[in-house]
Amino acid sequence: MDTKPNLLIIGAGGVGAVTVHKAAQFAADFGTIVLASRTRAKLEALAGDVAARFPNVTIEVRTVNARDAADVEALIKTVDAGLVVNVASPYCNKAIVDACLATGAHYLDTAVAEEEHVENMPAPWYEIFEFTRRPSFAENRQNAVLGIGFDPGVVNVFCAYAAKHLLDEIETIDIIDVNGGDHGRYFATNFDPDTNLREIREDVVYWEDGGYKTIGHHSRKMTVTLPVVGEHTVYSMGHDELHSLPYKFPKAKRIEFWMGFGERYLRVFEVLENLGLTSSIPVEVEGHKIAPVKMVKAVLPDPASLAAGYTGEVCIGCDIHGTKDGAPRRVFVYSTCDHTDCYAEVGSQAISYTTGVPVMTAALLLARGNWNPGTMVNVEELDPDPFLDLMPKVGIDWSVMDLPPDGGWSDAGQ
């Protein structure tokens, strides 16, 4: 971009909190910084937190209905935003994308668009909405970088890095996400319960042998031993990145996402599910239509509130099998992050931190002109090197580890 863009961050939840702190840390790269969401009180409290840590930076706050494209468009025009970071709910994506197209603002997000009362969207998910808008972004020479949290996001970058530097052929990709932390609550989700419980309860769709396979949730598991967090049971799960990576790696035999769950979490989840309380399809309660998952969300802890006292670490990475110079090679490209360190730095837990840091890294690359695709892309389509150079300076380091190609945790799949 020729001049420093005004930055508009939409969403002031757990991820928005990290994103706006990181924007303040790199305020020299932006014009004005504006934080917007529904609830003014939350916006003001968050702007106050940022002001306490960065007294020389001003964060403007605005309320907006981010499910209404006209409202978002008016806001983008009012604050003259050149770059919009969407860290609100996935239900807001359509309105925000269309408002960006209407105004010419560049766009970043961390999750694929979803419809509030639609479950088990057909694969590939990005074709349902995002790719329908790609020709318009290309025609306008306008940037949209999709899914740049950690997963989706950094894990897609790790795959691009492995293809560029570590492997000649990629055979399988296992994306593994383990939160080894403890928030001390009986049951809570680490990000928006609505989105989180839905992604766990839906059928699992993964890529194998040139097409998508569908299996029941929690029906495939394996045991992994990861750096820092140690041994965990992880379960195959549907996830956004499985709906973009096959475009870049169509010859991969299998691309699958695995997430760790503790015994307690699974027990509570099973009860909620068997009672129908994780459903996003509304039921009638004394004349009012309400989605059961919304009621559950209302009584669960706010994900942002888990940060104080959260201990332990997360490890997220890509276990990639392939070949290098004709010989089998297997690498694990990963990051770890400590909940307590995140809280000390920005008052947030690691799940929010590992999403806010990458989206702000990508925002900086767009603002500085290091990335300028001039169209809509998934992040693995971009050069991984500038991103992986910058991300440690924004707050998260990463590593590569060689693993024995013939053994280890991936063989434990059942």
Ligand code: NDP
């Ligand atoms: P939260 O529920 O904590 O926050 C959501 C924010 O969006 C809130 O500030 C909320 O406003 C705002 N919002 C929701 N609907 C509207 C609306 N109609 N108009 C204006 N603002 C709205 O969620 P998180 O911060 O935990 O997650 C944010 C996003 O990040 C989600 O899309 C999630 O899927 C994604 N994510 C991605 C990850 C990745 O690695 N790629 C990992 C974790 C999350 P208010 O508070 O006023 O209600």
